[in-house]
Amino acid sequence: MASVTFDRATRIYPGSEHPAVDKLDLQIQDGEFLVLVGPSGCGKSTSLRMLAGLEECSEGRILIGDRDVTRLQPKDRDIAMVFQNYALYPHMSVAENMAFALKIAGVAKDERDKRVRDAAKLLDLEPYLDRKPKALSGGQRQRVAMGRAIVREPRVFLMDEPLSNLDAKLRVSTRTQIASLQRRLGITTVYVTHDQVEAMTMGDRVAVLKDGVLQQCDTPRHLYDRPNNVFVAGFIGSPAMNIRDFPLTQNGAMVGDTEIPLHREAVAMAGREGNTVTVGFRPEDVDLAGDGQPGVPVEVDVIEELGSDAFLYGHLPGANPLEDSPIIARIDPRSTIKRGDTVHLAIRPHHVHAFSPTSGERLPDA
Amino acid sequence: MTWLRSTGWRHLIGLATLVFALFPILFVISASLNPSGTLVGSNSLFSQLTLANYRNLLDDPMHPYAKWFLNTMVIGGLTAVGTVFLGACAAYAFSRFRFRGRRTGLLTLLLVQMFPQLLAYVAIFLLLLSLKDVFPVLGLGSRLGLVMVYLGGALGVNTYLMYGFFNTVPREIDESAKIDGASHAQIFFGIILRLVAPILAVIGLLSFVATINEFVIASVVLVDPDKQTLAVGMYQFVSQQFSEHWGVFAAGAFLGAVPVVLLFQFLQRYIVGGLTAGAVKG
Ligand SMILES: Nc1ncnc2c1ncn2[C@@H]1O[C@H](COP(=O)(O)OP(=O)(O)OP(=O)(O)O)[C@@H](O)[C@H]1O
Ligand SMILES: [Mg+2]
Numbered sequence: 001m002a003s004v005t006f007d008r009a010t011r012i013y014p015g016s017e018h019p020a021v022d023k024l025d026l027q028i029q030d031g032e033f034l035v036l037v038g039p040s041g042c043g044k045s046t047s048l049r050m051l052a053g054l055e056e057c058s059e060g061r062i063l064i065g066d067r068d069v070t071r072l073q074p075k076d077r078d079i080a081m082v083f084q085n086y087a088l089y090p091h092m093s094v095a096e097n098m099a100f101a102l103k104i105a106g107v108a109k110d111e112r113d114k115r116v117r118d119a120a121k122l123l124d125l126e127p128y129l130d131r132k133p134k135a136l137s138g139g140q141r142q143r144v145a146m147g148r149a150i151v152r153e154p155r156v157f158l159m160d161e162p163l164s165n166l167d168a169k170l171r172v173s174t175r176t177q178i179a180s181l182q183r184r185l186g187i188t189t190v191y192v193t194h195d196q197v198e199a200m201t202m203g204d205r206v207a208v209l210k211d212g213v214l215q216q217c218d219t220p221r222h223l224y225d226r227p228n229n230v231f232v233a234g235f236i237g238s239p240a241m242n243i244r245d246f247p248l249t250q251n252g253a254m255v256g257d258t259e260i261p262l263h264r265e266a267v268a269m270a271g272r273e274g275n276t277v278t279v280g281f282r283p284e285d286v287d288l289a290g291d292g293q294p295g296v297p298v299e300v301d302v303i304e305e306l307g308s309d310a311f312l313y314g315h316l317p318g319a320n321p322l323e324d325s326p327i328i329a330r331i332d333p334r335s336t337i338k339r340g341d342t343v344h345l346a347i348r349p350h351h352v353h354a355f356s357p358t359s360g361e362r363l364p365d366a
Numbered sequence: 367m368t369w370l371r372s373t374g375w376r377h378l379i380g381l382a383t384l385v386f387a388l389f390p391i392l393f394v395i396s397a398s399l400n401p402s403g404t405l406v407g408s409n410s411l412f413s414q415l416t417l418a419n420y421r422n423l424l425d426d427p428m429h430p431y432a433k434w435f436l437n438t439m440v441i442g443g444l445t446a447v448g449t450v451f452l453g454a455c456a457a458y459a460f461s462r463f464r465f466r467g468r469r470t471g472l473l474t475l476l477l478v479q480m481f482p483q484l485l486a487y488v489a490i491f492l493l494l495l496s497l498k499d500v501f502p503v504l505g506l507g508s509r510l511g512l513v514m515v516y517l518g519g520a521l522g523v524n525t526y527l528m529y530g531f532f533n534t535v536p537r538e539i540d541e542s543a544k545i546d547g548a549s550h551a552q553i554f555f556g557i558i559l560r561l562v563a564p565i566l567a568v569i570g571l572l573s574f575v576a577t578i579n580e581f582v583i584a585s586v587v588l589v590d591p592d593k594q595t596l597a598v599g600m601y602q603f604v605s606q607q608f609s610e611h612w613g614v615f616a617a618g619a620f621l622g623a624v625p626v627v628l629l630f631q632f633l634q635r636y637i638v639g640g641l642t643a644g645a646v647k648g
Binding site: 075087132135141 | 545546557641642
């Protein structure tokens with residue numbers, strides 16, 4: 001078990017100018033479950049593969065524990081990795097797959113068998129130990145890949161989108177299993193996913209990447225409540241936060257015909273850059289305004305029923321619903337609002353996020 | 367009638383092909399059992415049956431058939447094994463490592479293979495002739511030298527074929543083994559070679575057959591009758607005018623075909639698809 005440190009780690013692929021991972025600075029505590037999340041092509045896999053030693057660092061260092069592993073071969077780093085496509089050895093049985101690393105490390109046969117059996121029990125793989133991978137279902141293969149990592153008892157687990165090949169239901173249950181397994185084993189884990197729900201539910205902390213640059217690394221709660229910039233605000237949360245530019249006023253922003261108060265300093269900073277400010281609010285931080293109360297008028301385009309919740313998708317009067325991103329609000333699933341109605345939304349003032357319209361950085365709110 | 371139109375015609379075509387393929391073999395067997403020794407005399411299949419040709423074949427001190435047979439098997443076997451091993455090593459490197467000159471190397475292989483080895487035989491002759499002075503083991507007249515010539519000549523095509531097949535084995539398997547602590551050699555022998563077994567069997571078989579049939583270079587390199595291969599040696603049975611021993615030749619050809627068939631039967635089990643099934647979620 002060990003901490004992991006990325007120290008300005010950079011990876012530039014041969015033949016490309018733009019770094020796939022750009023000066024990544026990240027400290028991962030001993031025993032922590034860290035999730036790397038971001039859109040496709042943002043450099044998550046590359047970061048993980050750098051830690052595994054499958055890609056070289058062009059610049060910077062990577063440390064596992066106190067040891068600089070930047071120049072070490074993968075086998076000398078004491079890590080185990082679960083690949084997105086599992087990469088099982090097709091000619092070996094499940095038991096042989098799991099024992100392969102131990103065999104190479106020269107672990108005695110008895111000890112090997114015991115550890116494989118323990119891992120198999122943990123993962124419900126006991127009936128399949130003699131089968132070849134091709135005779136397993138996708139979910140079982142995924143567990144074999146996990147098992148292969150577990151028997152190693154490595155210092156760090158690396159997982160690259162291990163759930164992306166499973167169906168939705170299995171994904172949810174496996175997600176919980178992996179998280180609780182990691183807590184039980186207490187092994188430092190770096191987990192890559194592009195699914196922000198997975199990131200939020202599994203990680204102790206979540207690191208958001210975009211174009212190879214680390215945007216924010218924080219606990220899921222903090223990431224959700226205080227996103228550092230417009231990208232994180234829009235990426236984390238489903239449905240996404242409503243984000244758009246509104247005219248700046250003396251004390252805040254003019255949304256429709258209501259003024260939303262913002263922090264004094266935020267108004268001052270936005271004022272120096274122009275006369276608009278980027279305002280974000282989450283769908284659940286919106287109430288339907290009663291008759292006569294002030295609110296932003298919104299024409300309803302779609303009501304999305306999820307059973308426990310319902311989401312209203314609409315647009316400001318005068319805006320083109322096809323071009324603009326919709327305004328989304330969570331409403332009571334039993335409400336009688338229909339398509340084509342106009343509703344008035346009251347935004348809860350203390351749950352508003354303000355960002356600089358030019359840089360997209362968060363503006364002070366306290 | 368519908369059966370004939372939907373499946374029956376396939377059987378008919380199969381039957382025709384079978385006759386087409388089997389007839390020459392039957393003819394050779396019949397000729398080898400026919401004492402007349404001429405090809406025309408064998409035209410009525412299996413009209414006379416004796417083992418005289420086989421006896422002559424094995425007893426003739428001027429034409430040491432048994433030695434040729436052994437030579438051929440050794441040279442063919444060594445060439446096949448060597449070709450497979452060298453080709454696999456080269457293909458693995460081309461498929462998995464990234465090094466300067468990789469693309470150029472692949473292209474060169476492709477170009478060089480287009481140059482028929484046959485045209486180089488004068489050069490090969492001269493090369494081996496001078497090699498004989500400094501390093502007789504590989505020089506002119508040496509069986510090992512011939513194997514070396516074969517190995518060099520076949521490397522291009524085979525590497526290219528194998529390279530394509532190696533690329534179908536997902537790289538993640540290598541990477542996963544690397545993380546599991548395996549060395550390059552362990553990955554190569556323990557994992558990759560198992561997964562590319564079909565192409566190894568195919569290349570091995572093709573190379574064995576090609577070596578057994580090869581005549582031009584073998585006849586240039588091997589002059590001593592005791593060291594010759596079947597193709598070179600048996601040619602003497604039919605090359606002298608007015609004393610053509612077609613019956614003996616047919617007997618020799620038939621015996622020579624037996625190991626090829628056996629090898630094919632043995633390797634056939636490796637020529638199967640789907641070895642990498644289950645490695646990755648497709
Ligand atoms: N071998 C390579 N050679 C050159 N560029 C590469 C290579 N591998 C990845 N890249 C580039 O590096 C960037 C980051 O790739 P990476 O695989 O890390 O993305 P990712 O975040 O894992 O995406 P995904 O969610 O789709 O898996 C991409 O722009 C990609 O095009
Ligand atoms: Mg990836």
